[in-house]
Every structure is written in C-alpha cells, then in structure tokens.
Amino acid sequence: KAGVTQTPRYLIKTRGQQVTLSCSPISGHRSVSWYQQTPGQGLQFLFEYFSETQRNKGNFPGRFSGRQFSNSRSEMNVSTLELGDSALYLCASRTSGTYNEQFFGPGTRLTVL
Amino acid sequence: DQQVKQNSPSLSVQEGRISILNCDYTNSMFDYFLWYKKYPAEGPTFLISISSIKDKNEDGRFTVFLNKSAKHLSLHIVPSQPGDSAVYFCAANNNNAGNMLTFGGGTRLMVKP
Numbered sequence: 001k002a003g004v005t006q007t008p009r010y011l012i013k014t015r016g017q018q019v020t021l022s023c024s025p026i027s028g029h030r031s032v033s034w035y036q037q038t039p040g041q042g043l044q045f046l047f048e049y050f051s052e053t054q055r056n057k058g059n060f061p062g063r064f065s066g067r068q069f070s071n072s073r074s075e076m077n078v079s080t081l082e083l084g085d086s087a088l089y090l091c092a093s094r095t096s097g098t099y100n101e102q103f104f105g106p107g108t109r110l111t112v113l
Numbered sequence: 114d115q116q117v118k119q120n121s122p123s124l125s126v127q128e129g130r131i132s133i134l135n136c137d138y139t140n141s142m143f144d145y146f147l148w149y150k151k152y153p154a155e156g157p158t159f160l161i162s163i164s165s166i167k168d169k170n171e172d173g174r175f176t177v178f179l180n181k182s183a184k185h186l187s188l189h190i191v192p193s194q195p196g197d198s199a200v201y202f203c204a205a206n207n208n209n210a211g212n213m214l215t216f217g218g219g220t221r222l223m224v225k226p
Contacts, residue, residue: 004156031212043157043202043216056211090156094212099145099164102214104156 002027004093004105012111018079021108025072025093031055032074033102034066037088046089049074078110086112116140117205119217126224132190134220136203139184143205147214148177148188150199157202161188193224 005024013019025032034046045058049068066076072093078085088109092102117138126132134148144165149157163170163177163186170177176189190197200221204214 033212033214035214035216042218043204043214045213045215048212050211056213058213088154092156092214099162099208101147101159101162102212103159104149106156107154109154 004091004103006089006091006105006108008108009106010109010111012113013081014113015081015083017081018077019081019110020075020077021089021091021110023074023076023091023093023105025074025091026103029093029095029103030072031094031096031102032068032072033092033094034074034076035090035092035104036060037090037107038084038086043090046076081112083112086110114139115218116143117203117215117217119201119203119220121220122218123221123223126193126222128195128224128226129192132188132193132197132222132224134188134190134201134203134222136186136188136217137184138186138205138215140205140207140215141184142207142209143215145206145208146177146179146186147204147206148175149202149204150197151202151219152199160201190222193222195224195226198222198224 033048048056068074088107094102147162148160151157
C-alpha cells in the first residue's frame with residue numbers, strides 16, 4: 001500500500017497570503033488528522049476529519065481550516081498568513097477502530113516571509 | 114499545560130547497549146500511547162503502541178512499558194544501533210474523544226558506534 005502523501009512538499013508565501021495544503025491518506029483510511037510542528041511549540045494537533053466531517057479541532061485560530069472529500073483526501077487552508085505560521089505541517093491517517101496507530105505523511109514545509 | 118512530557122531532551126548511548134526513553138502524562142483520560150521516531154523535515158514513523166489495558170508491549174528490539182498509577186511510560190530499545198539515532202516522540206490519545214494525539218517534546222537519541 002502507498003503511504004500518506006502530501007503536496008506540495010515545500011512552499012514559500014508572504015504575509016497576508018493564503019495557502020492550501022493537500023493530503024492523500026492510505027487507501028482505506030477514513031480518518032485524517034493534521035498537525036503543526038514548530039521549534040517552539042513542538043507537534044500540535046490542528047484538526048481531525050472523518051467521513052467528510054470535522055470531528056475534533058485543536059487550539060488554533062479560525063484562519064486555519066480544513067475539509068475532507070468523499071475519497072478521504074483532505075485539504076487544509078491557512079488564510080492571512082503570519083510569520084508564525086512557518087512550520088512543518090503533517091497529515092496522518094488511520095483506519096477505524098479503537099486502538100489503531102496514525103501513519104504520518106512526509107509533511108509540507110511552509111515558510112512565510 | 115503540557116499534558117505529555119519527555120523530560121530528557123537528549124540521550125547518548127553506546128551501540129549494543131539499552132536505550133531507555135521516558136515519558137510522563139497528566140491526563141488520566143488518555144488510554145492509548147504511541148512512540149514515533151522522527152528525522153528532520155520528515156514525518157514521524159510509527160514504532161510501537163500500547164493501550165491502557167496492558168502494561169507491556171514488545172515488537173522486536175522495541176518494548177514499551179506503561180505504569181498507569183504513575184502516569185509514566187517508557188520505550189526500551191535493545192540492542193541500540195547507530196541507525197536508531199533520531200528524535201523520539203511519545204504521544205497519547207483519548208480514544209473516546211477521537212484521534213487527536215498529544216505529543217511530548219521529544220528526546221534526541223544518539224547511538225555511538
């Protein structure tokens with residue numbers, strides 16, 4: 001099976017712009033979660049989608065949003081970019097069930113100038 | 114409020130010896146714990162997990178121990194190999210609330226030949 005894929009891998013934007021990141025989960029995985037990794041805050045949960053519905057949301061401002069499509073692919077969007085949004089954005093997928101691990105993609109490195 | 118803590122930012126071990134990485138948590142609702150290995154600019158790679166109904170889980174050279182009363186888990190790697198050098202993150206989840214991992218700050222493991 002192919003792993004979790006994320007596009008693009010690298011992105012450079014300027015303050016005030018918006019950005020959309022894409023994630024394709026492992027085939028058959030219906031749960032997709034997004035995480036942000038920064039040197040200062042570590043790995044932090046952004047949101048989780050399951051069957052096209054947002055099931056959980058982390059403590060991030062409303063500028064961060066996401067969605068999931070019927071094929072389980074997911075996108076996250078950040079509007080009005082700030083310098084502090086520079087980070088590695090990671091997507092993870094998992095199967096249904098109680099005790100199943102999340103598998104991560106390689107991430108998208110976003111740099112905001 | 115850090116709900117998951119890895120108090121050792123780094124650990125250096127000789128090849129062939131045991132590596133012990135520790136993790137503490139505060140939220141008693143966590144019922145599933147995972148260890149991930151991570152290289153810079155890559156996504157975390159799943160290593161091993163344990164549910165709260167167990168106190169030990171083994172997979173090859175990796176063993177995770179869970180002490181629920183102390184809210185403490187540890188990852189043992191025996192024998193350690195130079196290829197194990199990476200940053201290790203422990204993560205916790207409350208499966209009743211969905212899939213939103215809470216990560217520790219990571220421990221950098223260096224295995225010296």
